[in-house]
Amino acid sequence: MSRGLAVLLLVVLLALSSGVGFCDARSGKRWRQNRGPSTTMFRRKGKGKNGGGSPPHSHRHQSPAMPAPPSPGGGNGHASQSPPPPLLPPQAPPAPRSSPPPLPPSLPPQAPPSPPPEEPSQGMVFSVVAFGARGDGVTDDTQAFEAAWTAACKVEASTVLVPPELEFVVGPISFLGPNCKPNIIFQLDGTISAKTGARAWGSGLLQWLEFTKLNGISIQGSGVINGQGKEWWTYSDSNDDDDDMDSYTDQELEKMPQIKPTALRFYGSSNVRVTGISIINSPQCHLKFDSCQGVMVHNLTISSPENSPNTDGIHLQNSKDVNIHHTDLACGDDCISIQTGCSDVNIHNVNCGPGHGISIGGLGRYNTKACVSNITVRDVNMFKTMTGVRIKTWQVTIRRPQHNSSSKDHYAYIYPITLGYQCRVAQGWSRV
Numbered sequence: 001m002s003r004g005l006a007v008l009l010l011v012v013l014l015a016l017s018s019g020v021g022f023c024d025a026r027s028g029k030r031w032r033q034n035r036g037p038s039t040t041m042f043r044r045k046g047k048g049k050n051g052g053g054s055p056p057h058s059h060r061h062q063s064p065a066m067p068a069p070p071s072p073g074g075g076n077g078h079a080s081q082s083p084p085p086p087l088l089p090p091q092a093p094p095a096p097r098s099s100p101p102p103l104p105p106s107l108p109p110q111a112p113p114s115p116p117p118e119e120p121s122q123g124m125v126f127s128v129v130a131f132g133a134r135g136d137g138v139t140d141d142t143q144a145f146e147a148a149w150t151a152a153c154k155v156e157a158s159t160v161l162v163p164p165e166l167e168f169v170v171g172p173i174s175f176l177g178p179n180c181k182p183n184i185i186f187q188l189d190g191t192i193s194a195k196t197g198a199r200a201w202g203s204g205l206l207q208w209l210e211f212t213k214l215n216g217i218s219i220q221g222s223g224v225i226n227g228q229g230k231e232w233w234t235y236s237d238s239n240d241d242d243d244d245m246d247s248y249t250d251q252e253l254e255k256m257p258q259i260k261p262t263a264l265r266f267y268g269s270s271n272v273r274v275t276g277i278s279i280i281n282s283p284q285c286h287l288k289f290d291s292c293q294g295v296m297v298h299n300l301t302i303s304s305p306e307n308s309p310n311t312d313g314i315h316l317q318n319s320k321d322v323n324i325h326h327t328d329l330a331c332g333d334d335c336i337s338i339q340t341g342c343s344d345v346n347i348h349n350v351n352c353g354p355g356h357g358i359s360i361g362g363l364g365r366y367n368t369k370a371c372v373s374n375i376t377v378r379d380v381n382m383f384k385t386m387t388g389v390r391i392k393t394w395q396v397t398i399r400r401p402q403h404n405s406s407s408k409d410h411y412a413y414i415y416p417i418t419l420g421y422q423c424r425v426a427q428g429w430s431r432v
Contacts, residue, residue, distance in 0.1 A: 125187075126152040127161040128168065135166030135190065142170045149175050156181035162223055164189040171195055172205060172261070177213035177269070184214065188223035188277050194263075196228050207265040207288070217266070218273040225279045227263040232283035233308045233332075260284040260310070266292050275299050285312040286331065291341075295322040306354035306384065308332035313355065316342050325349045334359045335385070340370035347376065353383040361392030 126148045129135065133144035145160075145168070152158040158181070162168065170192060194208055195201065208227065211217055263282035266272050271294045278301040279286045286302045289295050302313040313329035316322060318341030328351045329335040335352035338345060338360045352358060358377055363370035370393075377389050 122155065122157040123159070124152070124155050125159045125161050127163060129163060129166075133166075133168055135163070135168050137167035137169060137193065139169065140171065140195075141168045142173060145170055145173055149173075152184055153177075153180035157183040157185070159185040159187050162186075162188045162190045162192065162221070164223070167191040167193055169193050169195060170209075172201065172208055172210075174210045174212060175214075177215070180214055182214075183216035184218070186211075186217070186219045188219060188221040188225070191224045191226060193226045194228045194261075194283075196231060201261065205259060205261045207262040208283075209263065210265045210267065211269060211272075212266075213268040214266075214272075215269065216271045217269055218275075219264075219277060220273070220275050221277055223277055225263055225277065227261075227280070227282035227286070229260075229263075229281045229283035229304065229308065229311070232260050233305075233311075262286075262288045262315075264288070265290065266295075268292070270294050272296070277301075278303065280304060281308070282311055284310050285315045287313065288315040288317070289319045289322065290317045292319045293321055295319060297322075297324045298326045300327045302327075302329045302331060304331045306330070306332050312337050313352075315339070316345065318342065320344050322346070327351070329353075329355065331355045335382075337361075338372060338375060339363075340372060342375070343371075343373040345375045348379045350379075351381045351383075353381075353385045355385050357382060357385045357387035358389045359387070359392055360390070362394060363392065364394045366394075 128141065128144050128148045131144040131147040131151070133141040133148075135141065148160050152160045168190060171194075175186075192209070209225065211219075260283040262285040263279055264274075264286065265288040267290045269292050272289065272292055273296045274287065275297070276299050280303045282304060286304070287297075287300075297314065304311045309332055311332045313331045313333075313335045314324060314327075315334075315337050317339040320343050322342070322345045324336065324345075324347045326349045330353060332354075333356050335350070335355040336347060336358045338358075340363055347358065358380065360372055360375060361370075363372065380389075382388055
């Protein structure tokens with residue numbers, strides 16, 4: 001019976017020992033919330049003198065697993081205990097991040113873009129020889145001239161070069177705007193010759209070299225434009241508005257072609273300049289300005305025989321702001337002819353002759369209205385000319401200006417013109 005009592009006492013002691021540790025764990029220590037309940041209870045029940053967390057006889061069957069860290073209430077109460085971890089305030093859960101926008105699919109690597117082509121610089125020179133012109137006086141170089149002009153047309157202030165000491169044979173060419181860059185220079189230092197023979201030109205031709213709708217076009221240099229008009233001069237144009245037709249026989253008039261070409265013509269252009277060159281032996285008019293504004297002609301030479309018909313030197317029509325000076329004009333017709341639509345024309349220091357003088361008109365043919373204003377002619381030398389300065393009209397009433405006149409008759413204001421010699425008056429014209 002004493003053995004049973006001893007066992008009972010041992011059970012009581014074990015129970016008391018277990019109760020004291022349980023109370024101590026709750027009253028003296030903070031509860032660790034991160035331990036699972038099953039593990040905690042297992043450790044509480046297995047605590048003894050050994051300070052382990054396993055049952056009393058677990059030393060006989062110890063697992064090779066890593067030992068668990070000692071619990072706050074483990075041991076026999078005499079071992080040193082680690083201080084409790086600091087109480088941290090609860091952290092707020094991280095704010096949900098908005099999902100970033102989906103990235104575009106990556107593109108395959110590309111080569112860097114090639115630099116844009118360089119714009120042609122101003123002032124470039126385009127020689128007709130570089131475009132295939134031969135300049136041998138025989139080969140037709142028309143296409144080479146056209147190609148050189150096409151290239152120069154794209155570059156502002158460019159130059160088309162006709163080199164010296166070469167003769168270029170070309171047919172009819174039209175150097176066209178209006179999409180060309182401004183201020184193009186046609187540098188003529190060689191010779192440009194027309195094809196010979198009327199058959200080589202075709203029918204209905206009005207001009208040989210024509211510059212149309214350009215701004216700031218200049219023809220300059222020491223070269224020559226040779227119209228080779230000798231074969232044309234045996235004929236004459238029945239539509240020519242000239243008063244000297246009575247010098248030709250009926251047989252000659254029957255052989256005349258419909259139209260003869262002008263050597264050099266400017267149409268619809270502004271700021272036109274012609275200087276330094278020579279124009280010789282044109283089939284008809286040598287130099288013509290039609291519907292142009294801002295024309296400057298100086299140091300120019302025009303030459304054809306005095307018996308070459310209808311070879312006006314300079315012909316103006318519907319043009320304004322024209323200056324002609326220091327120019328030598330010798331031809332078979334008017335040195336300078338001024339037609340309807342012209343105004344603000346200034347002519348001075350010009351040598352005229354042989355020729356027919358300087359003429360305004362003929363005006364008003366077929367009872368049409370013709371207007372010419374502000375024409376100045378001064379310091380002109382004339383020799384071997386048919387007339388001096390004349391006004392040719394088909395019909396006119398000449399009156400002195402009357403400020404209070406209410407008359408609706410057609411009239412012209414004619415101011416005194418002083419001539420150095422007597423002028424020949426031909427039939428069919430009213431002259432002053």
